Every structure is written in C-alpha cells, then in structure tokens.
Amino acid sequence: MKLHEYQAKDLLRRHGVPVPPGKAAKTVDEAVAVATELGGNFWVVKAQVHAGGRGKGRFKEVVGPEVLEAVLAGAADVPGKGGVQLCKSIDAVKAAAETMLGNTLVTKQTGAEGVKVKTIFITTGASIARELYAAILLDRQKSRLVLMASTEGGTEIEEVAEKHPEAIQKVWADPVTGLGDWQAREMAFKLGLTGKSFGPAVALFKKLYEAYLATDASMLEINPLVVTPEGDVVALDAKMVIDDNATFRQKEIVSWYDSGEDDPAEVEAAAYNLNFVKLDGTIGCMVNGAGLAMATMDIIKFYGGEPANFLDVGGGANKDQVKAALQIITKDPAVKAILVNIFGGIMRCDVIAEGVIAAVKETGLAVPLVVRLAGTNVELGKKMLAESGLAITPADGLADAAEKVVAAASGR
C-alpha cells in the first residue's frame, strides 16, 4: 500500500524524524492558508500522487500534446510548470495550487492518461549543503532489514547502483537487537557526516528503522536526505510503502489510503478478494494461483497473443467470486477472448464450471471463451460445461488452451 508524501512525513514526524514543516491542502484557499501559517518567503508546492517523476510531469489541461509526449519520452527539459513548484510569494503558491488541484498530471510513470491531483502538499524549503539518500528495506537475500544510504542524493538509487555502486553503503539490522548504535555511527562515518551533523544523522538512522517497524512498512525511502549549512539532517522527501500483509494491525494508516489512482476494475476485484492487475492486451485471463496465472500470461504471449490482465481467483474461490471475476474481465472493451485456466487442488473444477455457467447465463458472452480444467473433479467440471449448451470452447492442456484463445482473439 503506497502512501502519499504528506502521509509518510506525518508518520516520520511522529517517530521523531526531522522533516521540514508542511501541511496538505485540498483547495486553493486551504493552500494559501497553509502557506500563510507556515510563514517565511519560500514554499514548495507538491502534487500528492503515488506516481514518481512529479517534478518533470506536466498538466494535461495546461500544456499541449507535444509537451506531454516529451514528458512521456522522459525528456530532460520540458517547458511549463510541473507537479513540484518552488514559490517565492503567497500569490505564486496560489497560482501553483490553481494549476495543480483538479487537473491531471502526466508523468513518465503515469502513462498518457495521467492522474487527477486531489491533494497538494505545501512545505517550506530547506537550505541545502549536501544531498544524501537513505532507505530502510528488506534484503530478501539475507532475510533482514537493511539501512542503505548513499552520498548521491537526489538521484534515483537504481541509477546510482549502476553508475556509482561504490557510493552505496549498507548495514544490516539483526531483528533481535534492532539497528545498533554502532551501525548507525558506522553509516554516518561512511557518508562523511562528521562534526555537527554526526549526532543528528545517527539519531535519524535509528528513528527511520523504528518508524519502519512501527508502521509495518515494506519500503521507506528518503531522497534526498539533506544536510543544512547549520548541520541539521532533514528528510526533504519521503516515499513509503506499507506491507499489504500487515494492514490488519495498521488500521489508522489503512484508513488514509487513496485509491484514486487505482484502476476501477482493480478496486472492484479487490472487493471480491481477487488478485487482479490490468494489462494492455486483448486476452482476458482467469486462473487459480499466482504462479499459474503468471505462467498463463507468459504462454499467451508465447503463442503470439497479449494478456489483458493478471487474475488469480485464489485457492478456494466460490461460485460468486468466479462469476465476479468473469464479469470484471468482460467489462474491459479491449478483451477479444477469454481464457479460464484452472488446475484444481483445493479448488474443485465443478465449482469453477458452476461459476462460469452462472456468469455466462446472467450476462451473456460477447467474446469467445476457452476453458481448460485439470485436477480435482475435472471430469465433472468438463461434463457440466459440455451439457450447459453454452458456446464454450474446451481445451486440453496449457498449450492447447493458449493456442485456441490466441486464435479466437485474432478472429481465427
């Protein structure tokens, strides 16, 4: 579960990590009030969307299509104002808020549709002596949390890893003892954080680790982590993802979730406890099990088709879930054919057949449907489909199913 920057910063502030003062706003008036309250003569206004690349993003309603094309192509210099604006007056804050709120931000990551900006974050700037990078994340190889930092702040960590791997430093926390003081000190020394900024840096690293654990994060990234001329160490930006498996004990954070950027079909699927990811192809898939669902997408591609989605109905789906899954797939106008691929373990093939028949009878079938059943109660499931009188194409095995559905989608 992705958090917005302002939400992540609220959490960090609660756990004692220094962040510049700032507040979220949903209207232009609120934005002006926040800036006035913050005071000073310099503000940063930031669009609160989950997608990255906000600064270089541009607003659909403000710039022309050729500018948006440049944004999507990842051009370095794009004319116009983006999703992060530096403002030197209250009027400038007002203008920035007017450009952003209610408009659609297109960044390299959002794709051409862009995302509607509903919330902006107004914060004071910080004077910058050095820009660093710091993150806490799970090192899957070691099964431990790692504090990873680099002297190349402001740059994407993937780029640093490629060009300056020597700039990246890591220390691994033992879950029994937590991140040790000595480890935080070691990190500060390695980053050259001596003198006045040494103490604050050590404290910040430890608090990042504490915040990560307390919020059940699965990723916490501070980029840039800024050292001010006065020696303060401040989290200027924050990216935070919460572990989806821990939402049961993070109710408050869950209640903040903004599903506005999620595909509506994905939101609907989640309500039925279905794992659904929208893709760009023409062949809808309904599969049981994440691994088999991925493999089904792969084999469709192998036979020259393009999957329209990833859909895992799970291990013990019932008739209603199967029905809902088929209806969600059918709603996508790009879908030209559907493949149902089930290897029944706990999941019984007759239950799948029942759901498929119910869905087709209720909503009709506008596109060809190929069904491949294997495993528990396969004979019964096949018989039910055959006797239903519906135009369902049965398939034997994965390859046969993929070939048939790819042919059907291309109108053959």
Place this chain on the structure above:
Amino acid sequence: MAVLVNSNTRLITQGITGSAGAFHTRGCKAYGTNVVGGVTPGKGGQLFDDSVPIFDTVADAVKSTGANASMIFVPPPFAADAIMEAADAGIGVIVCITEGIPANDMVRAWRYLQGKNAAGANLRLIGPNCPGIITPGQCKIGIMPGHIHTPGRIGVVSRSGTLTYEAVGQLSAVGLGQSTCIGIGGDPVIGTNHTDALRLFNDDPDTDAVIMIGEIGGSAEEEACAWAKDHMKKPIIGFIAGATAPPGRRMGHAGAIISGGQGRAEDKYAAMESAGVHIVRSPAEMGRRMKEVLGR
C-alpha cells in the same frame, strides 16, 4: 529415501481445529501421511475426528507423539509465532501453509530458526505461503491434490502452488514420477529456498533430475543457479513465471514484484542458461523437455 519427508515422518497440524487445518489434515491422512497429533491452544486433551489427539502446545505434542514434522494453518497474525513454537519444540520439518504473514514477523521468525540452527539444531522451514511438500506414495504435508502425483525419480521445486501441480501433471502424463515436490512459497522471506532444495535433490540418491520453477522478484533463482553451476550433478529443467509481468506491480504473491530493475524474468533465464539449466519458455513444455533431456 526421497527428500525431507517419507513414510517415517510423524506429522502434527498446528491449527488443527480451524476449518482449513481440519480439512487438510483429513486430506493428508487420507493420502497415507502418519498424522500423530494436532495443536490448538485450549483444546488439549480432546480428539480430532475421534482419533487424533489434540495438545495445547507443540512441546506437549512432541513429548507424547514423537512428532518430527509440523504443518501450520495458524492465521497470519499468529503464524510467525507458531513457526517459532515449532522450532522451540525441536520439530525438524516445519511446513507453514499460511498466506499473508507480515514480512517483518517472518524476518524475526527466520532469525529465531537461524539462531537455533547455529546452536546445533537441524531445523528446516518450508514456506510460508506455500502448498507444502510431498513424497508421492509416502507422505503428503500440505494442500496439493495427492492424486496427480506418481512415485518416481524427478524432484520438483517451485515458488508457486498450482504451477507445481501443472509440472507434476505434465511429468505424470509423460510417465515420469516424482521423488519429492517442494513448494517453497511466494513470500519475500521464506525458509527453504531454491538453492537449499537443489542441494537436497543433488544429494538424494533417489532423485535423477529436477524441475525448478521460479518467479519474477528477488534474486533467489540467480543465487541457486550460481550454486548449481559449480555443484549440481543432475540435469535441471527451468521455467520462470512472469516474463510478461509489468514492473512495479505485485503479481499476487507478495514476493512476485519487479522493483528497481531487479527480479526480471530475463535475468533469471540468463542465469539459468549460464548454469547449464535446460530452460523452457513455454510452461506447457516442462514434462516433455524433461523426458527429452533424460533420453527416456
């Protein structure tokens, strides 16, 4: 012999009175697994299905039954604790089926097992979020459909449940039975990984070859291939699920996500090729390719 579990395995179920725990305990029993007990705190002294004794703690169960394996169906908030309880009681093969355990809980549980093993114990965790492990004809621990398996000499290791069934179904269809099939689970923090499984199969006199099924996300397949390159004496057929998955999206399994340019299927296939693994890019070809490679 096979790997990890066989006819000498004495199994308990943690969470035996929950609906999934009860259902699958019956399934394992029906398959022929020697189920010697179950654990549900507060229900100690009762019988499950009038025949299987229930205990309050894993330690009690081990003391009374000599259990050496456990199958965990405890709900996600308490599952990591259940793993540590099994480890503390000295259970040698801990199979955690539970899906949805917070990663931070698993980091702690795994550290606990490592500590025990460093102090001389010999504990092995399979999963979590896995279908379990089966040695066909001898012992089934988990949720896989037993009837698709046939006893034989091919090892199967996979992160995914149903995709493992697919591989097993294909093997059985071409007349190749399985020595042991290990579903290692789709989470970012798991006990037994691909490398561990390859090691076990390499050392097992009853295994001739291995099907290794990976997934996008992490680098466990690359590490296993690096090991296999220098050590594996038996042929491996390899498939990676998720070649068509977009980056940054979690594909069902918590661990199946391409992030920061890491965990791509192409990198994993490349690692497999450099380790001499016979790769198949169509998941429908696993069984047939194995037959071809073995020349049978």
